[in-house]
Amino acid sequence: MSASTHNEKIEAIFAVAFRLFGTRGFSETKMSDIAEEAGIAKGTIYLYFSSKEELFTAMTKREFTRFVEQLIDMLMNTTGFQERLEIVARHHLSYYFKLKQYTRTFFHAQDNDRFLMEALRTFMFNYTREVAMMLEQCGVEHAELHAKSFIGILDVFKMDILFDNSFSIEDLEQRIAFAVKLFRFGCQ
Amino acid sequence: MSASTHNEKIEAIFAVAFRLFGTRGFSETKMSDIAEEAGIAKGTIYLYFSSKEELFTAMTKREFTRFVEQLIDMLMNTTGFQERLEIVARHHLSYYFKLKQYTRTFFHAQDNDRFLMEALRTFMFNYTREVAMMLEQCGVEHAELHAKSFIGILDVFKMDILFDNSFSIEDLEQRIAFAVKLFRFGCQ
Amino acid sequence: MSASTHNEKIEAIFAVAFRLFGTRGFSETKMSDIAEEAGIAKGTIYLYFSSKEELFTAMTKREFTRFVEQLIDMLMNTTGFQERLEIVARHHLSYYFKLKQYTRTFFHAQDNDRFLMEALRTFMFNYTREVAMMLEQCGVEHAELHAKSFIGILDVFKMDILFDNSFSIEDLEQRIAFAVKLFRFGCQ
Amino acid sequence: MSASTHNEKIEAIFAVAFRLFGTRGFSETKMSDIAEEAGIAKGTIYLYFSSKEELFTAMTKREFTRFVEQLIDMLMNTTGFQERLEIVARHHLSYYFKLKQYTRTFFHAQDNDRFLMEALRTFMFNYTREVAMMLEQCGVEHAELHAKSFIGILDVFKMDILFDNSFSIEDLEQRIAFAVKLFRFGCQ
DNA sequence: TATGAATGAGGCTTCATTCAT
DNA sequence: TATGAATGAAGCCTCATTCAT
Numbered sequence: 001m002s003a004s005t006h007n008e009k010i011e012a013i014f015a016v017a018f019r020l021f022g023t024r025g026f027s028e029t030k031m032s033d034i035a036e037e038a039g040i041a042k043g044t045i046y047l048y049f050s051s052k053e054e055l056f057t058a059m060t061k062r063e064f065t066r067f068v069e070q071l072i073d074m075l076m077n078t079t080g081f082q083e084r085l086e087i088v089a090r091h092h093l094s095y096y097f098k099l100k101q102y103t104r105t106f107f108h109a110q111d112n113d114r115f116l117m118e119a120l121r122t123f124m125f126n127y128t129r130e131v132a133m134m135l136e137q138c139g140v141e142h143a144e145l146h147a148k149s150f151i152g153i154l155d156v157f158k159m160d161i162l163f164d165n166s167f168s169i170e171d172l173e174q175r176i177a178f179a180v181k182l183f184r185f186g187c188q
Numbered sequence: 189m190s191a192s193t194h195n196e197k198i199e200a201i202f203a204v205a206f207r208l209f210g211t212r213g214f215s216e217t218k219m220s221d222i223a224e225e226a227g228i229a230k231g232t233i234y235l236y237f238s239s240k241e242e243l244f245t246a247m248t249k250r251e252f253t254r255f256v257e258q259l260i261d262m263l264m265n266t267t268g269f270q271e272r273l274e275i276v277a278r279h280h281l282s283y284y285f286k287l288k289q290y291t292r293t294f295f296h297a298q299d300n301d302r303f304l305m306e307a308l309r310t311f312m313f314n315y316t317r318e319v320a321m322m323l324e325q326c327g328v329e330h331a332e333l334h335a336k337s338f339i340g341i342l343d344v345f346k347m348d349i350l351f352d353n354s355f356s357i358e359d360l361e362q363r364i365a366f367a368v369k370l371f372r373f374g375c376q
Numbered sequence: 377m378s379a380s381t382h383n384e385k386i387e388a389i390f391a392v393a394f395r396l397f398g399t400r401g402f403s404e405t406k407m408s409d410i411a412e413e414a415g416i417a418k419g420t421i422y423l424y425f426s427s428k429e430e431l432f433t434a435m436t437k438r439e440f441t442r443f444v445e446q447l448i449d450m451l452m453n454t455t456g457f458q459e460r461l462e463i464v465a466r467h468h469l470s471y472y473f474k475l476k477q478y479t480r481t482f483f484h485a486q487d488n489d490r491f492l493m494e495a496l497r498t499f500m501f502n503y504t505r506e507v508a509m510m511l512e513q514c515g516v517e518h519a520e521l522h523a524k525s526f527i528g529i530l531d532v533f534k535m536d537i538l539f540d541n542s543f544s545i546e547d548l549e550q551r552i553a554f555a556v557k558l559f560r561f562g563c564q
Numbered sequence: 565m566s567a568s569t570h571n572e573k574i575e576a577i578f579a580v581a582f583r584l585f586g587t588r589g590f591s592e593t594k595m596s597d598i599a600e601e602a603g604i605a606k607g608t609i610y611l612y613f614s615s616k617e618e619l620f621t622a623m624t625k626r627e628f629t630r631f632v633e634q635l636i637d638m639l640m641n642t643t644g645f646q647e648r649l650e651i652v653a654r655h656h657l658s659y660y661f662k663l664k665q666y667t668r669t670f671f672h673a674q675d676n677d678r679f680l681m682e683a684l685r686t687f688m689f690n691y692t693r694e695v696a697m698m699l700e701q702c703g704v705e706h707a708e709l710h711a712k713s714f715i716g717i718l719d720v721f722k723m724d725i726l727f728d729n730s731f732s733i734e735d736l737e738q739r740i741a742f743a744v745k746l747f748r749f750g751c752q
Numbered sequence: 753t754a755t756g757a758a759t760g761a762g763g764c765t766t767c768a769t770t771c772a773t
Numbered sequence: 774t775a776t777g778a779a780t781g782a783a784g785c786c787t788c789a790t791t792c793a794t
Contacts, residue, residue, distance in 0.1 A: 006753095026215070027214070027215040030787090030788065030789085031788075031789060031790085032756095032788075032789090035756095040754080040755090041754060041755040041756055042755080042756065042789090042790090043754070043755055043756065043790090043791080043792085044753080044754055044755070044756095046789095046790070046791080047753070047754075051789080051790080052788095052789065052790090121347075121351050124347055124351075135375075140375050140376070142366070145363075145366050146370065146375050148344045148345065148347070148348070149341045149344065149366075149367065149370050150375075151344055152340040152341045152342070152343055152344025152345070153337045153340045153341055154340070155340055155343070155344065156336045156337065156339055156340025156343065157336065157340070159309075159312055159336070160336070163309055163312075175333075178330070178333050178337075179337065182334065182337050182371075182374070183370075183374060183375055184374045184375060184376065185373075185374040185376075186370070186371060186372045186373040186374035187323075187328050187334050187338075187371055187372060188328070188372065188373075194778095197778095218762090218763065218764090219763075219764065219765085220763075220764090228779080228780090229779060229780045229781055230764090230765085230780085230781065231765085231766080231767080231779070231780060231781065232778080232779055232780070234764095234765070234766080235778070235779075239764080239765085240763095240764070240765095382774095402591070403590070403591040406766090406767065406768085407767075407768060407769085408767075408768090408777095411777095416775080416776090417775060417776045417777055418768090418769085418776080418777065419769085419770080419771085419775070419776055419777065420774080420775055420776070422768095422769070422770080423774070423775075427768080427769080428767095428768065428769090497723075497727050500723055500727075511751075516751050516752070518742070521739075521742050522746065522751050524720045524721065524723070524724070525717045525720065525742075525743065525746050527720055528716040528717045528718070528719055528720025528721070529713045529716045529717055530716070531716055531719070531720065532712045532713065532715055532716025532719065533712065533716070535685075535688055535712070536712070539685055539688075551709075554706070554709050554713075555713065558710065558713050558747075558750070559746075559750060559751055560750045560751060560752065561749070561750040561752075562746070562747060562748045562749040562750035563699075563704050563710050563747055563748060564704070564748065564749070570757095573757095594783090594784065594785090595784075595785065595786085596784075596785090604758080604759090605758060605759045605760055606759085606760065606785090606786085607758070607759055607760065607786085607787080607788080608757080608758055608759070610785095610786070610787080611757070611758075615785085615786080616784095616785070616786090
């Protein structure tokens with residue numbers, strides 16, 4: 001039923017928190033629901049996280065960190081501008097695609113929370129830095145602004161993924177190709 | 189302090205709601221605060237809006253609508269691809285710049301509601317459509333995808349504006365120029 | 377639409393109040409509903425009744441008074457013990473029968489209200505007195521206790537009327553006959 | 565002050581609720597008052613009852629059930645028509661007499677709810693059934709109508725008990741004797 | 753460590769009543 | 774007299790957090 005070791009328990013809490021915060025949002029998610037779905041008692045969560053906000057922030061930070069680390073791994077094994085751009089694009093869009101069923105608010109400023117804003121800032125900083133480094137290696141000037149822009153292009157397609165119920169893998173690949181092409185050569 | 193006519197009162201409520209929801213987020217904004225700052229009684233809000241959620245949604249919808257209408261106006265009086273792109277970019281970024289002091293959550297999926305998600309969807313649809321129409325008139329293919337992408341590039345710079353306390357008018361203009369150039373000619 | 381003279385207006389208010397208080401009960405009936413259904417403004421009610429409680433009490437008192445006055449009229453034109461008992465019984469039960477569709481709480485201690493309790497007391501006093509006087513004229517001893525008992529027998533049948541959806545005029549007449557017979561000769 | 569076990573706590577809540585709802589009525593009784601007088605926190609009540617209405621209904625149902633069960637017990641150990649009628653009468657009237665200080669609304673349709681009406685219906689059904697069974701055993705015809713009538717006679721005396729501050733034990737016994745005699749032999 | 757019953761601050765909302773017109 | 778927009782006191786209920794076991 002419930003996870004037994006310290007880490008397993010934290011993982012279980014994170015997993016449920018991710019799902020519930022993602023689907024319902026911060027305020028509408030109850031600590032008691034998280035506890036119940038994680039198979040532990042309400043009080044137990046407080047052994048690991050001092051408050052609801054801390055749990056939310058910790059979970060979000062971990063998610064952000066993972067996201068960037070995975071990106072770094074993938075970029076490490078690749079050369080070629082086009083390929084690398086595609087990797088960034090695919091990683092970004094796949095994230096939303098995979099989690100579509102229960103993602104709604106992640107990577108977005110929440111209803112609340114100075115803490116999350118800080119986490120989001122750090123995330124953007126790290127994410128941008130990695131993409132910028134990659135761009136720099138590939139000889140692109142104004143790497144940071146370009147990195148942000150590329151991320152922006154990708155992020156806006158999140159709307160399509162989340163709102164369009166018939167959005168398919170093929171659509172995803174099409175968006176990737178489109179984003180990379182636009183980024184490299186402009187709209188003309 | 190308080191406005192007298194029906195519409196003035198609604199405007200007053202909207203104005204305060206916009207500011208408070210924007211700075212504090214939905215859950216952390218109290219109806220009593222809105223009432224107090226609007227110079228009316230708590231109960232009075234309920235003469236115009238049936239619930240906190242309805243007020244929030246109505247206010248957001250109005251904001252979205254205004255944003256798009258203003259854009260339409262400005263595009264109407266302009267020709268030239270470069271100029272029009274600059275107008276879109278400036279409108280988008282200026283919005284955040286002007287409201288920097290109390291904007292945080294707008295144009296973002298909230299912690300709550302189905303209603304706002306629907307409003308956001310409509311907004312994105314309208315905003316994208318206007319930009320896409322303009323692009324089409326200027327001979328750009330895949331106008332919709334391009335429109336979204338351009339919006340994405342602009343929207344990501346919102347982060348810079350909101351997070352960077354020293355962000356200046358000059359920075360703003362630089363971002364505008366950068367976004368337009370990238371969009372037109374790519375990163376190279 | 378709305379009644380124009382002073383008395384017509386009061387009558388209109390009474391009529392609506394009777395219906396709404398009767399169907400919904402005191403707390404669940406809003407002054408605004410009464411005003412609306414009476415075709416007048418909320419504030420207007422306060423020109424005639426100083427509070428919700430006063431309206432309720434006044435309306436109830438009037439209803440009680442009417443009930444007893446009608447009974448007095450009918451008894452006045454009759455002689456004969458059996459006939460008179462039947463008149464009381466028919467008057468009592470017909471009242472509930474006629475108002476079945478919107479009677480629920482009348483003649484009963486309310487959820488609230490010292491005022492109504494007082495009105496109810498007066499009503500029971502007057503109602504009992506009239507029945508007792510009649511019994512006395514007919515030579516019945518312990519007229520007051522007997523009067524109350526007879527009223528009690530009748531009042532319990534109210535349950536049948538209110539709860540039994542198929543309760544008919546024939547059932548009503550049967551109850552009348554039964555009540556009178558029991559009262560006169562006992563259960564044997 | 566506060567009870568410790570689950571059941572003790574519920575009993576404590578019931579006891580206070582019975583007293584307060586009985587004296588003040590439903591609407592005028594505050595959940596916070598019940599909590600305070602029960603020596604627990606407001607929120608604790610909601611661990612056992614999902615709403616004020618539910619508490620009220622549950623308490624009333626329990627009271628009804630008890631009333632009938634006690635009657636059944638007492639009838640079980642008695643034979644003789646006269647004695648049994650006296651038992652019913654004494655049980656009914658003693659109930660009001662004992663609880664005089666804080667009974668006002670029980671056994672009466674409340675200002676509110678469908679729920680209570682249903683409970684009242686069930687109560688009347690069960691109460692009537694027990695009395696009717698007893699009457700049948702004693703050879704009385706039309707047992708149900710007779711049972712209701714007897715209950716009605718008794719119930720009307722509730723008024724005397726509640727309204728007459730000098731109502732004594734002797735008065736009570738007199739009413740019992742009167743009710744039984746009337747019921748058996750009629751008014752003559 | 754783990755539990756979950758208990759807490760109680762706090763917010764949304766209702767609605768009787770007022771009063772300027 | 775009549776209106777109805779405005780008021781604001783008051784109460785139900787939620788839920789993050791605590792703590793005795």
